[in-house]
Amino acid sequence: MKRNHSNLRYWRRLSQIACFLLFLFLFIKTDYSGTNELTYAVNILFRIDPFLAASASIANKTLIWLMWPALIFIGLTFFLGRFFCGWICPMGALLDSCHKLIPHAREGGITRLHTLKYYLLGFLLIAAFWGLPAAGYFDPFSILVRGLAISIYPAINVMTTSFFTFTYQQMPVWVNSITEPIYAFLRSTILPFRQNYFELAFISLFILLTIFMLERLERRFFCRNICPVGAFYAIISRFSLLRGKGGSKCGKCKNCMTVCRMGAIDENRNISPLDCNLCLECVDICPGSKISFGFQQKEVARPSFGISRRKFIGTLAIGTALPFFLDTRTMAKRPDPYLIRPPGALPEDEFLGRCVRCGECMKVCIGNGLQPTFLAAGLEGLFSPRLNARTGYCEYNCTLCGQVCPTGALTELTLSQKHAEKIGNVFFDKNRCLPYAKGIPCIVCEEHCPTPDKAIQFREAEVLNSNGEKVSVKQPFVVDERCVGCGICEAKCPLPGQSAVRVTSAGERRNPQNALPTQSLLY
Amino acid sequence: MNRRDFLKQVMLWSAGITTAIPSIQIVPELLAAEKPSPLVSHATGKDYYNLVAQVLEPLGTIGNFVKTGDNVVIKPNMAWDRNPAQAANTHPQVVKALVELCLDAGAKKIMVFDRTCNEERRCYVNSGIQEAMAAIKDSRLKFYHPDSRKFVPVNIERGKAVRKLEIYKDALEADTYINVPVAKHHSLSTLTLGLKNSMGVLGGKRGQMHHNLGQKLADLATVVRPKLTVIDATRILLRNGPQGGDIDDVKVLDSLVASADPVACDAYATTLFDLKPGDISSTVAAYKLGLGEMNLERMNIIKA
Numbered sequence: 001m002k003r004n005h006s007n008l009r010y011w012r013r014l015s016q017i018a019c020f021l022l023f024l025f026l027f028i029k030t031d032y033s034g035t036n037e038l039t040y041a042v043n044i045l046f047r048i049d050p051f052l053a054a055s056a057s058i059a060n061k062t063l064i065w066l067m068w069p070a071l072i073f074i075g076l077t078f079f080l081g082r083f084f085c086g087w088i089c090p091m092g093a094l095l096d097s098c099h100k101l102i103p104h105a106r107e108g109g110i111t112r113l114h115t116l117k118y119y120l121l122g123f124l125l126i127a128a129f130w131g132l133p134a135a136g137y138f139d140p141f142s143i144l145v146r147g148l149a150i151s152i153y154p155a156i157n158v159m160t161t162s163f164f165t166f167t168y169q170q171m172p173v174w175v176n177s178i179t180e181p182i183y184a185f186l187r188s189t190i191l192p193f194r195q196n197y198f199e200l201a202f203i204s205l206f207i208l209l210t211i212f213m214l215e216r217l218e219r220r221f222f223c224r225n226i227c228p229v230g231a232f233y234a235i236i237s238r239f240s241l242l243r244g245k246g247g248s249k250c251g252k253c254k255n256c257m258t259v260c261r262m263g264a265i266d267e268n269r270n271i272s273p274l275d276c277n278l279c280l281e282c283v284d285i286c287p288g289s290k291i292s293f294g295f296q297q298k299e300v301a302r303p304s305f306g307i308s309r310r311k312f313i314g315t316l317a318i319g320t321a322l323p324f325f326l327d328t329r330t331m332a333k334r335p336d337p338y339l340i341r342p343p344g345a346l347p348e349d350e351f352l353g354r355c356v357r358c359g360e361c362m363k364v365c366i367g368n369g370l371q372p373t374f375l376a377a378g379l380e381g382l383f384s385p386r387l388n389a390r391t392g393y394c395e396y397n398c399t400l401c402g403q404v405c406p407t408g409a410l411t412e413l414t415l416s417q418k419h420a421e422k423i424g425n426v427f428f429d430k431n432r433c434l435p436y437a438k439g440i441p442c443i444v445c446e447e448h449c450p451t452p453d454k455a456i457q458f459r460e461a462e463v464l465n466s467n468g469e470k471v472s473v474k475q476p477f478v479v480d481e482r483c484v485g486c487g488i489c490e491a492k493c494p495l496p497g498q499s500a501v502r503v504t505s506a507g508e509r510r511n512p513q514n515a516l517p518t519q520s521l522l523y
Numbered sequence: 524m525n526r527r528d529f530l531k532q533v534m535l536w537s538a539g540i541t542t543a544i545p546s547i548q549i550v551p552e553l554l555a556a557e558k559p560s561p562l563v564s565h566a567t568g569k570d571y572y573n574l575v576a577q578v579l580e581p582l583g584t585i586g587n588f589v590k591t592g593d594n595v596v597i598k599p600n601m602a603w604d605r606n607p608a609q610a611a612n613t614h615p616q617v618v619k620a621l622v623e624l625c626l627d628a629g630a631k632k633i634m635v636f637d638r639t640c641n642e643e644r645r646c647y648v649n650s651g652i653q654e655a656m657a658a659i660k661d662s663r664l665k666f667y668h669p670d671s672r673k674f675v676p677v678n679i680e681r682g683k684a685v686r687k688l689e690i691y692k693d694a695l696e697a698d699t700y701i702n703v704p705v706a707k708h709h710s711l712s713t714l715t716l717g718l719k720n721s722m723g724v725l726g727g728k729r730g731q732m733h734h735n736l737g738q739k740l741a742d743l744a745t746v747v748r749p750k751l752t753v754i755d756a757t758r759i760l761l762r763n764g765p766q767g768g769d770i771d772d773v774k775v776l777d778s779l780v781a782s783a784d785p786v787a788c789d790a791y792a793t794t795l796f797d798l799k800p801g802d803i804s805s806t807v808a809a810y811k812l813g814l815g816e817m818n819l820e821r822m823n824i825i826k827a
Contacts, residue, residue: 034648165672193644366642395642397604397649434734443711444730448640450604452768458710474710492640494730 008280012086016093023090027148028190030404032366036415038403043360045090045141046406050074051121051232052142052356055135056407059128059353066408074236081240082233085223085262086277091140095212095220096261096279102215114224114263114275115307117231119315124228126319128353132326132380136357138228140211146383147208149363150198150372155205157192196368197391200383204359204372219261224275234274238303241295244271244282250290256282272303326378336376337504340387340485343394343421344402344411347510348377354409357383361401361410368392369487370401385410387423389487389503394423396450396486419451424485425507425516426456426478433500435473439465443474445489445501455482456489456501480507480516561784561816563791566827567777571757575620578753578779581825585621588751588783589699591629596636596697597621598749600705600720601650603766604641610760610773612646613705615655617755617779621703626661634693635666637723640766643668674726681812682742684735689726694747702749702785706756706792708764708772712736714796715765716789717752718744718805737804744785744809752788754780756795786815787822794819 023045030042046052046067053067073084085092124135136142164183167175198204214221223230246256246269257265259282264275271282271291283291326332335348342361345351362370362385369392372383385401387394396419402412413421430436435443435458449456458474465471478501485503493499507516524532566578579585589595599613607614618635625633635656639646647653647668656666674689694700704720711733712719718740722729724747732739756778760767767773776795782788786809790800800806800817810817 032642032644034644034653168672366645395604395645397645398642440734441711441736442730442733444733446710447733447765450641450766450768452763452772454763492730494728494733 007284009284012279015087016096019088020090020093027145027153027363030149030360030363031193032364032398032400036397036399038364038400042364043358043404043406044069045145046356046358046360048073049139049141049229049356051124051229052135052139052407054232055125055128055133056354056356056409058125059131059133060350061129064354064407067406077233077236078240080242080278081237081273082230082275082277083242084233084277085227085230086279089140089223089229091144091211092220092223092277094144095215095223098212099215099219099261102212104216112263115305116225117227117234118305118307119312120226121228121231121235122312123315123319126316127323130320130323131349131353132319132323133353133355134380135228136355136383138226139356139358140222140227140229142356142358142383143207143211145363146357146359146372147204149359151201151205151208153192153363154196154198154201157195160186160191161195194368198362198371199388200372200374204383218263223277224262235305237273237276238305240273242278242293243273243295244276244278244291244293246271246282246291250286250288253287255285255287256291259285270303274303274305326380329378331376331378335505337506338502339373339376340389340424340487340503340505341508341510342370342385342387342401342410343399343418343423344405344413345423345510346409346411351409351510352377352381352384354407355384356407356409358406359383359385360404360406361385364400364404365392365394366398366400367395367491369394369491387485387487387503389490390499391491393488393491394486396484396488419484422484422507422509424487424503424505425480425483426485426487426489426501426503427506428476428478429500429502432495432498433476434495435461435463435475437500439463439469439471439473441473442494443476444492444494446474446476448488448492450486450488451482451484453482455479455484476501480518483507560821560823561782561787563780563782563784563787563822563824564827565791565824566779566781569777571614571616571777571779572620574757574777574779575617575753576624577827578781579624579751581827582751582781582783585624585628588701589625589628589630592631593629593698594696595625595630595633595699595701596694597625597633597701597703598694598720598723599635599637599650599652599703600715600723600755601637601646601652602640602723604645604649605766605768606649607651608758608770608773609767610705610707610758611764611766611768612650612652613703613755614757615651617753617757618652618703619655619659621701621753622656622659622664625699625701626659626663630663630699633664634697635664636669636691636693638669638691638725638729639723669726671726677746679742679746681745683808683812684738685732685742688743688746690747691724691726694724699751700747700749702752704752704754705759706754706780706795707760707767708762708796710764712740712805713798713803714793716754716792716803716806717749717785718789718809721747721749737806738808740805741808741812741814744805744814745812749785750783752782752785754788754792756780756792759795761796784815784822786810786817788815790815790817791819791822791824 026042029040048069050070053070167179211222262275264272370385371388373386402410434440446456458476487503489501490499564581568574599618601612603611605611673692709715758775762772
């Protein structure tokens with residue numbers, strides 16, 4: 001076999017590695033860095049995603065200008081085809097790099113499901129329109145960043161810290177003189193500042209791993225068959241100028257067909273621009289150098305998507321009908337009172353429509369307060385952020401979650417807006433609260449309450465303690481007008497287990513239905 | 524590897540491990556019989572940086588507390604995500620001046636840290652102390668966040684309300700421990716001063732300290748023994764403590780109070796709020812444990 005000396009694929013690999021490293025860098029930088037404002041555009045990966053832009057815009061019936069960078073990639077795809085999938089996408093780069101590590105279930109004879117992604121895209125967009133936003137469950141970046149932020153990154157920290165705790169506690173001094181500087185270096189560079197804990201850590205990991213397990217069936221299975229971003233780009237690529245051209249007169253080696261990771265080359269060596277991600281592997285491998293890429297729009301017929309009209313219309317019909325079932329659940333009438341949304345969150349429907357479940361806000365939350373929701377907000381609210389104040393509270397002077405949100409589901413707040421932003425209200429459980437229940441002095445909640453005029457106040461009261469002695473204690477209570485619902489009182493309550501003071505969504509600014517009872521007008 | 528080598532390795536490793544286990548014993552301090560009346564220095568001035576040297580002058584300057592080659596811990600209060608004007612944290616210039624005095628006195632290593640209440644990095648930055656420390660270009664200064672691995676369980680032999688606490692290793696092992704609290708209002712302990720500031724070296728669940736706080740702080744003071752306490756009363760928080768947030772609650776006093784006696788220092792600083800030493804339960808409890816003087820008339824108060 002004649003060796004071909006073309007090396008276009010090395011350029012592609014270089015681009016993939018560079019983009020992936022940039023992605024990791026921005027991921028690590030999605031953190032407080034000593035200033036109130038983030039210094040890097042850490043959410044850029046989501047803002048260049050045209051599928052998420054479309055879904056969020058359709059769900060909100062408004063153009064989300066925050067996502068304008070997606071237009072750049074839509075424009076580029078008209079020229080270059082699905083180059084994004086081959087050259088930029090960090091998920092694609094990861095799959096390509098792991099390809100050799102994942103054994104294939106079988107060779108050849110693979111089920112062709114490549115039309116599935118078009119149905120899925122159609123379903124997701126129409127469902128978003130009618131009120132079932134599910135884009136974040138299938139978007140590769142949402143899956144990737146969520147898996148990293150909620151599961152893998154904290155796990156890496158557990159592993160590293162346990163190792164260096166072991167060496168620190170169990171190893172002699174000379175070992176520590178080597179390991180401690182390494183640990184200090186890792187801490188100051190790639191490790192998170194603190195150990196974070198997340199709900200749904202395993203599910204997030206499992207979803208991410210599934211994409212890798214699917215590689216067993218077929219190379220880039222997710223990209224070929226499921227990825228809605230890929231589908232979006234595929235539709236545009238139908239009109240793209242840059243295309244691959246297979247040789248018409250060549251031998252029967254079919255190397256190009258075998259090597260194509262996207263299954264874009266058919267028996268007759270036609271390269272479908274719908275699937276080709278311009279990895280250029282075929283150009284390099286073709287023994288006769290028959291394959292070339294060029295701006296040759298007129299010579300190649302526009303390929304069909306291969307979808308059945310009947311099935312597609314059926315999919316749209318399901319996507320239209322399904323959202324109406326959502327309003328039959330109790331939560332449509334009575335939302336979960338402990339579902340506290342981050343500061344700056346839009347009203348619930350709009351919020352869920354825009355939220356792409358990317359996990360950026362949970363990654364950046366310096367108090368580890370934001371957690372992925374399980375079913376409290378319904379199936380359509382899975383992985384959306386909520387404040388779990390017992391795990392961590394909302395830091396009074398912090399505005400980071402609004403800064404990283406790529407779609408504006410969380411509005412970016414100024415510091416003074418943040419101080420006035422009410423996300424909930426606390427209630428005391430007098431059966432648990434020590435000064436009420438046991439006559440034991442405490443008021444840790446009052447100490448931590450961050451509003452300048454404290455929302456938690458106390459009254460001196462004479463009570464009997466459990467020994468029957470009359471003692472004077474300070475009993476806390478909340479001033480609703482001042483409470484912002486940050487939950488630091490719930491986080492710091494020294495009781496084991498459940499806190500004696502709990503944040504609820506009552507009184508949250510974004511929902512007038514949730515207003516607290518007052519005797520007079522507040523403002 | 525043969526059996527002999529394997530066993531030899533095992534022996535060597537386990538020998539290393541046993542010697543590496545930190546074992547810290549706090550020798551109970553002898554009850555001082557009849558001490559001479561403690562010196563308490565009170566200095567007033569607008570230049571907070573120079574005020575530190577001024578307040579230490581009557582106590583025999585920093586050289587009386589820090590010797591060449593000492594490992595020094597300076598423990599400011601930087602527990603809250605508040606700026607210097609809001610008076611919730613020790614003033615950065617006070618901390619900076621102390622660090623530089625210790626450096627000049629020939630300290631080998633100076634460690635500055637606090638276990639914060641709000642998010643650690645925000646507190647360090649917003650308190651202004653991070654910036655002040657960064658301005659000191661000396662590798663002997665270590666300004667860091669506590670490392671969760673380094674809290675050691677310590678038996679409080681003389682404790683009346685607590686028997687065991689987790690205390691930061693560096694604080695226990697320092698040759699000289701300098702406590703630099705900020706004086707401010709606190710709704711449970713009335714005021715937070717030196718003894719309360721020592722809570723910043725505690726690990727574990729500190730919230731539980733609040734049940735019988737005064738006695739527990741005194742118990743803690745039996746093992747965390749500062750050689751020097753410098754109370755920052757350059758500006759004091761009168762209400763809504765310990766974190767404040769409203770400038771209207773702040774009163775500017777331009778004062779520093781220093782003493783080698785932690786109880787006397789707290790007791791005297793109480794008077795700046797027009798309160799009596801006996802109003803602060805931790806001062807009373809510590810006095811009863813013999814940790815220092817609380818009667819103002821038995822102190823030697825010098826206005827520097």
